[in-house]
Amino acid sequence: MTKVNVKLKINGDPYELAVRPNRTLVEVLRDDLHLTGTKIGCKTGDCGACTILLDGKSVCSCMTLAIEAQGKEITTIEGVGLSYDKLHPIQEAFVNEGAVQCGYCTPGMIMSAKNLLDKNPKPTELEIRKALSGNLCRCTGYARIVKAIEVASEKMYNTQK
Amino acid sequence: MNDTKTNNNSLIGQSIPRIDSPSKVTGKAQYAGDIILPGTLYGKLLLSTVAHAKIKNIDISAALALPGVKDVIVGKDTPCIKFGNWRLFPNTQDELPLAVDKVRFIGDEIAAVAAITPEIAEAAIALIKVEYELLPAVFNIDDSLAPGAPLIHDENKELTSNISLDRKIDVGDIEQAFKDADYIREDSFLVHPHSHAYMEPCATIAETDAEGRVTIYTSTQTPYIVQCLLASTLGIPENHVRVVKPAIGGGFGGKMELRTWEFCAAFMSRRTGRPVRFVLTRQEELEIGRRRHGMKIKSKVGFKKDGTIVAKDFEAYLDGGAYNSMGPTATFLCGNFGAMLYRYPVYRYRGYHVYTNLPPSGAMRGFGAPQAMFISETQMNMAAIDLGIDAIDLRIKNAMVTGDKIEGVTTISSAGFVESLEKIASATQWKEKKKNLPPNKGIGIGCYSFISGGVFNWFNTQYHFSACEVRAYDDGTAHLFTMSCDIGQGSDTVLRQILAADLGILPNMIRLTAGDTAMTPKGDLGTWGSRVTLMNGNAILDASKKIKNELAKIVSVKFNLNVIHDVAFADGRVFAKANPKYGMTFGEAVTMWVKMNRGEELTARGVYTPRDKGLTTPAYSFGAQVAEVDVDPETGVVTVEKISTAHDCGTVINPLSVEGQLEGAIQMGLGYTLCEQFAIKDGKTLNTTFLDYKVPAAEDMPQIVSYKIDTYEKEGPFGAKEVGEGLVIPTAPAIADAVFQATGYRCKDLPITPEKILKSQGKI
Missing domain, CATH: 3.30.365.10 (Aldehyde oxidase/xanthine dehydrogenase, molybdopterin binding domain)
Known part of the structure; x- marks a missing residue:
């Protein structure tokens, strides 16, 4: 299969590379660009570990071809916050509320949470749970993840429920 | 053992956030699959497509000829050294890194390829041709034990059947004890296999230095065990193997053995001089990953009229799949757990580990206890009705307390079980609610006890x-x-x-x-x-x-x-x-x-090192859980509305972590009870994605409340004992009991499905 040139904008940075047309975005992110914060849990779009934002909308990067992402703003976990001193409020809430155990689902969870709060700053508990329906976690039972998103919402939008 | 009662240090009992969380929320934590070393080759396994066969021939020539392929190995290329976690009994070590003469389940590993890209490795695998001579296969315990069944490990001349190992416990005169009983409860149960479904598929990368020493980064929860077994299968000194554990994306017991891909990565890195990496797909994980044992259990419990237990006779057949894996330990522990929770003055256990042509079962959170206690808890609930005693009162009457002994096995050094039962009864308004259940609603109870580490040393370590x-x-x-x-x-x-x-x-x-x-x-x-x-x-x-x-x-x-x-x-x-x-x-x-x-x-x-602490563990946790459910009368769908738990884990060192263990355990227990089930036909696993193997999602979770019972375990640091595994046990019996209250369907065959409920009611 002949490779094609693609230009991708990831976390604001320009990247140019040649990929086979059937190469998925998650493969490009992890294997070609070494942005390994995005995880692979299933490669069938069922677990959400590979969730990223494409023009602000959450998608499974294992279900997205790299060539489809051209001309779009790609945000990965590395674009949410990398400095331990300046964590994003969602990241900070995940740490403080105990929403992280093994951590493998965490980057995808945070991307889905960001997608939710960007669109719905004051979600109800049910709205949070629905927003996480595509993200599986095997460790936490979700309770503290839901709580962390509530705390982040309060902090980001100064909302008190 | 430690005089720490006087330590008033405020750090103990503090909800300190996890130290590794900042690296995980930023995506910087490195898991084994995130590591690529310069010159890395990509490995792939060839898995058997048949359940039981002799290998007549393997033709790897086309795979080797594919440009970009750097190595192809089959069983005969390896030192052919068997491995298994029970080193104390070498005869139980029944697994080879790659099959040599025979395959024993669909997924048994036959060959491995290392190539310059994952795509080339995959293409090379497709070019390997295997000629099989098919053998009859058995896919369940009954067929495996039937006269004339094929012997799955016929190479082991000590075995005359597919029972690879048994375990017996005899305390007291069982025949006499049942004669003295006023009421006898006797039931048969089936419990199903259950996937760990950790979110991180197993991954490994190995490199070899100029002197032939191997360094392997691998998703394992037991680096020392992997070091020893990898060294022995490679035929090199243990000190020539360095196992490094990166961040681990969940284990639950599924990452505590040497696995084939670890051997192949190390072996091929020695042959090629380049790092070799394997990352399993989710499909492979669900096809060949270890799992909780399915079991067939018969249990007979004798009571006096007043509810006092006089004896228990417990017989378990474990479906081990094609290899022993951690099955011998599960067989041992299931018998111990069958004797837990209540005072059984007379107890008999017969446990049998049975080979079948299915993927091997292994260790999984709870390790024999979820099965044993689903049975004991369900029988307590059934006996309570027959004896006309409240289910919690019946438990309190028989509950283990601090100082109780199981003859020849263990002493209970601390137990907050009675307190857990009393607390859960009052907190959930158990008796009132049970009397006034609205239609289609149910409330049920299940209890647990679990070990704080094992005293047994079948791994035969010489060290502490x-x-x-x-x-x-x-x-x-x-x-x-x-x-x-x-x-x-x-x-x-x-x-x-x-x-x-x-x-x-x-x-x-x-x-x-x-x-x-x-x-x-x-x-x-x-x-x-x-x-x-x-x-x-x-x-x-x-x-x-x-x-x-x-x-x-x-x-x-x-x-x-x-x-x-x-x-x-x-x-x-x-x-x-x-x-x-x-x-x-x-x-x-x-x-x-x-x-x-x-x-x-x-x-x-x-x-x-626990010394003079019996044969099982230095300390036990205890707890009681109540589930409240709603069952849709039309569809039979069970919605778990609330789960309340009172539990005793000794001193709580980090409340945030303890709560996290509890909530995660409930999720896993809920999946085990209601929605997680392998669909296997003629040995072939049909549901190999999370679309079909349904793990509970955020919306499926009930309201969760918990109550901590204060105890102090003198054997534990600052008085602490276990909390990680036991909590996965009570959810199945509690939900099953609640479903019975709501529908009249008493589950003796997990999981509980809408179909089983509706069938029991004659609706389908």
């Missing part, structure tokens, strides 16, 4: 069960080396908390190095059986005590303390307890010690 090293520095910091693995349960945080509390310094003053066999103390068996907090915690307190002894001498000399003075460690200082002004900072004390010792480094090794 747990070991750590602590180094104290002149800048007031310390460095903790441990082989315990944080697989998501939070041990990195809790162990640091224990050391910080005991040394009187802040947790962030402690650097932690975990799970690197070239650096961390040899002989810690790693993370399984809920052993880490108690066993490694005790090792840490042992090391800490030695460090403190040394520093106490410094303060004593410096301030000319009378020998009757105690020296305290708190707030980063070392001082005379009765007169805190006689003291100095921790760093100053270390500096003086180093000067006194002419430049030596202040280090201490701490160890813990």
Whole structure:
């Protein structure tokens, strides 16, 4: 299969590379660009570990071809916050509320949470749970993840429920 | 064992956030699959497509000829050394890294390829041709034990059937005891296999240095076990293998053995001189991954009219799949767990580990207990109705209490079981609710007990069960080396908390190095059986005590303390307890010690091995759980509305982590009970994605409340005992009991499906 040139904008940075047309975005992110914060849990779009934002909308990067992402703003976990001193409020809430155990689902969870709060700053508990329906976690039972998103919402939008 | 009752250190009982969380929320934590080394080759396994066959021929020529393929191996290329975790009994070690003469299940590993890209590796696998001579196969316990069934391990001449191992427990005269019973409850049950479904598929990358020493980064919860078994299968000294545990994306018991891909990565890295990496797909995980044992169980319990239990006769057949894996341990433990929770003055257990042509079962959270206690708890609920005694009252009447003994097995050194039952009864308004159940609603109970690490040593380690090293520095910091693995349960945080509390310094003053066999103390068996907090915690307190002894001498000399003075460690200082002004900072004390010792480094090794603690464990957790459900009468769909738990894990070291374990356990227990089930036809797993193998999602979770019962376990660090695994046990019996209350359907065949409920009601 002949490779094609693609230009991708990831976390604001320009990247140019040649990929086979059937190469998925998650493969490009992890294997070609070494942005390994995005995880692979299933490669069938069922677990959400590979969730990223494409023009602000959450998608499974294992279900997205790299060539489809051209001309779009790609945000990965590395674009949410990398400095331990300046964590994003969602990241900070995940740490403080105990929403992280093994951590493998965490980057995808945070991307889905960001997608939710960007669109719905004051979600109800049910709205949070629905927003996480595509993200599986095997460790936490979700309770503290839901709580962390509530705390982040309060902090980001100064909302008190 | 540790005199820590007097320690009022405020760190114990504090919800300190996980130390590894910042690296995980930023995506910087490195899991094995994130590691690529220069020159890495990509590995892929060829899996058997048939369930039972002789291998007539394997043709790898086309695969080898494919450009970009650097190595192809089959079983005969390897040293052909069998492995298994029961090193004490080599005859139980029945697995080869790659099949040689025979395959025994669909998914049995036959060959491996290493190539310059994953795509080429995959293409090469497709070019390998295997000729099989098919053999009859068996896919369940009954067929496997039927006369004339094919022997799955006919190479083992000591076996005359597919039973690979059995275990017997006999306490008292069982025949006589049942004659004395007023009421006998006898039932048969089936419990199903259950996937760990950890979110991180297994991954491994191995490299070999110029002298042939192997370094392997791998998703494991037991680096020492992998080191030993990898060395033995490669035929090299253990010290030539370095196992490094990166971040681990969940284990639940599924990552505690040497696995084929670890061997193949190491073996091919030695042959090619390049790093070799394997990352399993989710499909492979669900096809060939270890799982909780499915079992066929018969249980008979005798009672007096007043509800007093007189005897129990418990027989379990474990579906082991094609290899022993951790099945022998499960067979042993299932018998022990069958005798837990209640006082069974007379007890008989017969456990049989049975080979079938299915993927091997292994260790999984709870390890024999979820099965054994689903049965014992369900029978208690059934007996309560027949005897006309409330289910909680019946339990309290028979509950184990502190000091109880199981003859020849164990002593219960602390138990908050009765208190858990009383608490859950009042907190859930159990009796009132049960009397006034609205239509289609149910409330049910299940209980649990679990071990805090195992006393058994079938791995046959020559070293202490747990070991750590602590180094104290002149800048007031310390460095903790441990082989315990944080697989998501939070041990990195809790162990640091224990050391910080005991040394009187802040947790962030402690650097932690975990799970690197070239650096961390040899002989810690790693993370399984809920052993880490108690066993490694005790090792840490042992090391800490030695460090403190040394520093106490410094303060004593410096301030000319009378020998009757105690020296305290708190707030980063070392001082005379009765007169805190006689003291100095921790760093100053270390500096003086180093000067006194002419430049030596202040280090201490701490160890813990349970001795004279019976055959099972040094300490047990206990608890009781109540589930409230709604069952749709039209569809039979069960909605779990609320789960309440009262539990006793001794002293809570980190409440945030304990709650996290509880909530995660409920999720796993809920999946086990209602929606997680392998669909296997003629040995072929049909549901190999998370679309079909349904793990509970955020919306599926009930409201969760919990109550902590205070106990102090004298064998545990600061009074702590297990919390990681036991909590996965009570959810199935509690939900099953609630479903019975709502529908009249009594589940003796997990999981509970809408179909079974509707069938029981004659609706379909």
